[in-house]
Every structure is written in C-alpha cells, then in structure tokens.
Amino acid sequence: MKISTKGRYALRMMLDIARQGEGAVVSLKDISGRQEISVKYQEQIVMQLGRAGFLSSVRGPSGGYKLVRKPSEYKVGEILRSIEGSLAPVACLDGEENQCGRCGYCETLSFWQGLDEVINRYVDRFTLQDLLDECQGQG
Amino acid sequence: MKISTKGRYALRMMLDIARQGEGAVVSLKDISGRQEISVKYQEQIVMQLGRAGFLSSVRGPSGGYKLVRKPSEYKVGEILRSIEGSLAPVACLDGEENQCGRCGYCETLSFWQGLDEVINRYVDRFTLQDLLDECQGQG
DNA sequence: GAAATTCCCAGTGGTATAATAGGGTAAAAG
DNA sequence: CTTTTACCCTATTATACCACTGGGAATTTC
Numbered sequence: 567m568k569i570s571t572k573g574r575y576a577l578r579m580m581l582d583i584a585r586q587g588e589g590a591v592v593s594l595k596d597i598s599g600r601q602e603i604s605v606k607y608q609e610q611i612v613m614q615l616g617r618a619g620f621l622s623s624v625r626g627p628s629g630g631y632k633l634v635r636k637p638s639e640y641k642v643g644e645i646l647r648s649i650e651g652s653l654a655p656v657a658c659l660d661g662e663e664n665q666c667g668r669c670g671y672c673e674t675l676s677f678w679q680g681l682d683e684v685i686n687r688y689v690d691r692f693t694l695q696d697l698l699d700e701c702q703g704q705g
Numbered sequence: 706m707k708i709s710t711k712g713r714y715a716l717r718m719m720l721d722i723a724r725q726g727e728g729a730v731v732s733l734k735d736i737s738g739r740q741e742i743s744v745k746y747q748e749q750i751v752m753q754l755g756r757a758g759f760l761s762s763v764r765g766p767s768g769g770y771k772l773v774r775k776p777s778e779y780k781v782g783e784i785l786r787s788i789e790g791s792l793a794p795v796a797c798l799d800g801e802e803n804q805c806g807r808c809g810y811c812e813t814l815s816f817w818q819g820l821d822e823v824i825n826r827y828v829d830r831f832t833l834q835d836l837l838d839e840c841q842g843q844g
Numbered sequence: 845g846a847a848a849t850t851c852c853c854a855g856t857g858g859t860a861t862a863a864t865a866g867g868g869t870a871a872a873a874g
Numbered sequence: 875c876t877t878t879t880a881c882c883c884t885a886t887t888a889t890a891c892c893a894c895t896g897g898g899a900a901t902t903t904c
Binding site: 593595612624625627628630 | 877878879880881882
C-alpha cells in the first residue's frame with residue numbers, strides 16, 4: 567500500500583516552490599539542489615503538474631515554475647491524485663471498467679469503499695499551506 | 706496505493722471460513738469453489754495466516770483450516786498487516802532501516818504519519834464478525 | 845494402501861516502477 | 875548570438891514485485 571515515488575516527489579516539489587515565496591519562479595535545477603531529485607526525473611513529474619493546471623512555467627534564463635494558486639488553495643489530495651491517478655486501495659473502486667464479476671455479492675466491497683473515503687478525506691484535509699506552517703522552524 | 710491481491714484474498718478466505726460456522730474445518734478446495742482462487746495460490750496465503758496464528762490446520766481427507774479465535778476477535782487490520790507486512794503509505798514509516806536521510810527535516814513526514822494512523826485506525830475498527838453481519842442477506 | 849488433504853520449496857512470466865540517457869526544439873535574457 | 879531554461883519525445887535499463895504454477899513429501903481417513 568505505497569504511494570509511488572513520483573507522488574511523493576510531486577508533493578515535495580510543490581512544497582519547495584511554495585516555500586520560495588508568493589509568485590516565486592523556481593527552476594528545476596534549484597529544486598534538484600534542495601530536494602535531491604534529478605532534473606530529468608522532475609521533468610516527467612512537472613509535466614503532469616502543469617497539465618493538471620497546478621503550475622505555470624517561465625522559459626529562458628532565470629525561468630522555472632511557479633504556483634498558479636496560493637498554497638492554501640491546493641489540497642494535498644488533488645496533487646497526489648493527479649500523479650497517482652487514484653488513491654483507491656483496490657482496483658474495483660477505480661472505475662466501472664475495473665470492477666470484478668463479484669461486485670454484486672462481494673462481502674468486502676463496502677469495507678474497501680470506507681477505507682477509500684477515509685484516505686481521501688484525510689489527504690483533502692491538508693493544503694500546501696498547512697504543511698508549510700507545520701515546519702516553519704525547520705531547514 | 707493498492708492492497709495486494711494476496712491481502713484481498715486473505716481477507717476473503719478468512720471471511721469464507723468464518724461464514725461456514727463456528728469451529729468449521731474448511732478445505733482450500735471448498736474455498737476455491739466459492740471464492741474462485743486457485744488452491745495453489747491459497748496455499749501461500751494460508752501458510753502466512755497459519756504462521757501468524759490466525760488459522761490452525763487439519764490434514765488428511767475432510768481436513769482443512771479453521772479459525773483459532775471467534776470472528777469477533779479478528780481485526781481486519783491485523784489480517785491485512787500480516788500479509789502486507791505493513792500498510793504504511795511510505796517506506797520511511799516501515800522501520801528505521803527504511804528511513805531516508807531527509808527524515809530530520811522532511812516537510813512531509815508528519816503528513817504521512819497522519820495518513821498511516823488514519824488507515825490503521827480504520828482497518829482496526831472492523832472485525833471479521835462486522836463484515837459478516839454487514840451482508841447476511843447476500844450470497 | 846489409495847485418496848485427500850496439508851505442507852513446503854522452487855521456479856516463472858509478466859508488469860510496473862524508478863530512474864537514466866539522449867535527442868532535440870522553443871523561448872527569453874543578457 | 876550565446877546561454878539558460880522550459881518543453882517534448884523516445885528509448886533503455888535495472889530491478890523488484892506480483893500473481894501464479896509445479897513437484898513432491900507428510901499426514902490422516904477410510
């Protein structure tokens with residue numbers, strides 16, 4: 567039951583950009599220095615975050631990426647879901663095309679639905695700002 | 706963020722055995738008929754459930770497996786964890802040997818800890834009996 | 845002793861993940 | 875016009891895990 571590396575990195579990158587201040591344009595190279603994630607790998611992630619409408623970009627020297635909204639307007643859940651596709655703990659919940667034939671009489675389905683709800687409620691309860699506030703004192 | 710097939714099957718198998726009544730000895734072949742899981746695959750799962758002390762076995766004809774405790778005394782969480790190892794959403798929480806070097810100043814660690822707690826609290830809130838009760842009317 | 849079952853180890857094919865490598869184009873700053 | 879950056883592909887690798895199978899030994903019942 568693991569979040570993928572991409573999902574974890576995406577969160578750290580968003581947080582890193584947010585931490586540089588409002589409207590800051592941050593290059594992948596800079597993020598790489600702080601977060602120890604290769605620029606090449608970041609490219610793959612940032613592309614998805616851009617398509618999701620979470621980041622805008624500036625080209626050229628001193629270019630980079632910046633947040634589109636304020637940190638308080640990003641739920642952690644939507645960032646994770648945009649990378650992971652879904653946080654559902656079982657495939658049956660990912661969409662009708664993934665349902666198994668046992669759905670009608672599955673004894674465990676509602677249990678899994680409940681778990682899915684609990685997970686999504688939790689990750690949607692936090693914004694980037696919340697995570698920033700939590701560790702003001704730190705590096 | 707998916708539970709493995711083994712974890713899902715383990716829960717269904719435990720539930721299947723529980724459903725056959727108190728003290729019932731259930732063969733893998735019988736479970737296979739109802740749950741559509743190959744006997745061979747079940748063997749691997751049941752071995753782990755046995756080692757965890759959840760099931761005891763009876764060899765020979767009309768042998769099989771039976772619950773050691775009452776259904777109300779099995780938390781779903783302990784069954785899942787015995788198969789999955791851990792339900793932690795990130796490896797850093799799996800034990801000290803898995804911590805990354807960033808632990809000391811990781812902005813996301815406490816967020817993940819919270820998610821881990823929420824997940825484990827949920828799965829430990831249900832027992833096999835709870836799941837049985839939920840779908841008395843069904844197949 | 846034949847059949848049914850658990851027990852146990854070994855193997856296998858597939859798929860996804862994590863990451864790197866390398867190519868290039870486009871835009872902007874100085 | 876050079877440099878720096880984003881943008882956008884297509885691989886390739888390595889590896890780990892997953893889902894599942896096979897072969898056979900031990901045990902018990904009849």
